[in-house]
Amino acid sequence: MENNQAVKKKLGIKDFVLMGIFSAIMFALAMVLMFITGVTPAVYLFYPAIFALICGPLFMLIAVKVQKFGAFLIPSAIMGILLGLMGAQTLLITVIVFGIIAELIANSGKYQDYKRISIAYIVLMLGFYAGDIAPIYVFTDWYIQQATGGVAGADMTYLNSLIGVAKSWLGALSVISCLITAFLGTVIGKRILKKHFEKAGLI
Amino acid sequence: MDQSFVMTNPHRINHIDPRIKLIHTLIAGILLFIVRSNAGVLLNVALMVAVLLFLGLYGCAVRLTIYTTVLYGLTQLLAFTGGMAAFIGVTVYIFFKFAPVVGIYYMMTKSISASELVNALEKIGLPRAITITLAVTLRFMPTIGQEMSTIKDSMKIRNIPLNLWNVLKAPLMMMEFVMVPLMMRFVKVAEELAAAAVVRGIERPGRRGALFKIKVRPQDFIYLLVVILYAVFLYFFESGVFG
Numbered sequence: 001m002e003n004n005q006a007v008k009k010k011l012g013i014k015d016f017v018l019m020g021i022f023s024a025i026m027f028a029l030a031m032v033l034m035f036i037t038g039v040t041p042a043v044y045l046f047y048p049a050i051f052a053l054i055c056g057p058l059f060m061l062i063a064v065k066v067q068k069f070g071a072f073l074i075p076s077a078i079m080g081i082l083l084g085l086m087g088a089q090t091l092l093i094t095v096i097v098f099g100i101i102a103e104l105i106a107n108s109g110k111y112q113d114y115k116r117i118s119i120a121y122i123v124l125m126l127g128f129y130a131g132d133i134a135p136i137y138v139f140t141d142w143y144i145q146q147a148t149g150g151v152a153g154a155d156m157t158y159l160n161s162l163i164g165v166a167k168s169w170l171g172a173l174s175v176i177s178c179l180i181t182a183f184l185g186t187v188i189g190k191r192i193l194k195k196h197f198e199k200a201g202l203i
Numbered sequence: 204m205d206q207s208f209v210m211t212n213p214h215r216i217n218h219i220d221p222r223i224k225l226i227h228t229l230i231a232g233i234l235l236f237i238v239r240s241n242a243g244v245l246l247n248v249a250l251m252v253a254v255l256l257f258l259g260l261y262g263c264a265v266r267l268t269i270y271t272t273v274l275y276g277l278t279q280l281l282a283f284t285g286g287m288a289a290f291i292g293v294t295v296y297i298f299f300k301f302a303p304v305v306g307i308y309y310m311m312t313k314s315i316s317a318s319e320l321v322n323a324l325e326k327i328g329l330p331r332a333i334t335i336t337l338a339v340t341l342r343f344m345p346t347i348g349q350e351m352s353t354i355k356d357s358m359k360i361r362n363i364p365l366n367l368w369n370v371l372k373a374p375l376m377m378m379e380f381v382m383v384p385l386m387m388r389f390v391k392v393a394e395e396l397a398a399a400a401v402v403r404g405i406e407r408p409g410r411r412g413a414l415f416k417i418k419v420r421p422q423d424f425i426y427l428l429v430v431i432l433y434a435v436f437l438y439f440f441e442s443g444v445f446g
Binding site for chain 2: 011012013014016017018019020021022023024025027028038039053054057058061065070074075077078081082084085086088089090135136138139140142188192196197200202
């Protein structure tokens with residue numbers, strides 16, 4: 001029995017497989033959402049929010065099933081590597097940094113404290129947001145620079161202010177919505193786990 | 204990123220070490236922020252097209268060329284029109300900026316097999332926790348589609364079809380109906396897969412063997428040199444040495 005307890009502290013092959021499968025779902029989800037919301041930057045800004053809502057139950061299940069150091073870091077690192085290979089290296093960096101923070105928060109509650117798990121999840125999704133949306137701001141700025149220097153001339157100043165307002169406004173709104181949906185995701189996740197998984201004895 | 208059916212032959216002249224391709228991806232990511240002018244992006248895409256042709260991915264090269272030309276044409280057209288069209292122009296411009304990354308995406312998904320990628324990442328020195336998980340993730344991509352269609356069918360049998368109208372009417376309920384079977388199924392699959400992997404000796408300590416040996420050959424160095432020189436050239440091009 002004691003031996004069993006000691007073994008449980010380290011990540012086993014079962015945990016790796018579980019995290020791998022769930023990162024596959026999350027990655028597929030991220031790709032589908034990117035294609036759908038990629039129509040315009042105004043909608044794309046809210047893609048992390050939708051992502052956070054749907055991934056909430058998945059991360060809750062991982063945290064409850066694995067309960068060891070790495071439950072948040074490894075799936076987020078996998079997502080970061082896969083998306084980084086496709087050119088989103090900013091995401092790789094932020095996701096790993098925020099993943100470590102989230103891991104430490106969840107670890108301080110020994111993966112038992114529901115509040116700490118949800119805080120960790122929200123932190124992780126914030127990192128996801130930062131890495132994914134940051135390039136859009138950079139490119140929009142360049143576009144404005146280039147367009148104002150270009151053909152259109154005087155009426156670009158008006159457009160500039162319009163884009164500026166939209167950026168600050170939509171930016172703030174999208175961060176807040178991302179945080180709220182991440183929180184909702186954990187609430188839904190907890191409810192789903194209680195309603196279905198505890199009854200079925202899978203946890 | 205469906206890499207399960209990519210076959211590679213490491214003895215061919217145009218086979219490039221996956222690690223070199225990883226470095227190329229990194230350089231492309233940095234170049235995305237260095238290259239600002241339209242001409243720079245076009246030059247960057249030109250290299251990607253050349254690389255895709257070299258790797259024998261002719262279809263991808265053609266698609267990348269069409270993608271870039273169409274988007275470049277659109278940016279020019281929208282900038283010329285001015286006014287509100289410039290608002291849509293932002294979107295088109297961002298897509299245009301990402302054109303070299305589309306090339307990278309084709310390269311990484313179509314020319315590297317999953318096991319090769321995992322092998323290369325292991326050789327770089329990533330921990331086993333990451334490489335094993337990544338291997339599982341890549342192997343699982345195609346299965347998700349199958350599982351999803353099974354769930355869709357069973358929802359149809361219960362007279363709750365998964366369509367846009369239902370999703371808009373009761374989003375949380377539909378989310379529960381899709382997520383719970385999916386999660387249940389995958390928890391079970393994870394247990395079975397873990398047992399199968401243990402039986403096949405995945406927990407054996409020490410380095411994992413590979414059917415094809417990965418090693419850096421002269422052409423890999425030439426490839427890397429070309430990529431780096433081109434990046435340096437683009438850097439100077441952007442700072443206006445040639446202009």
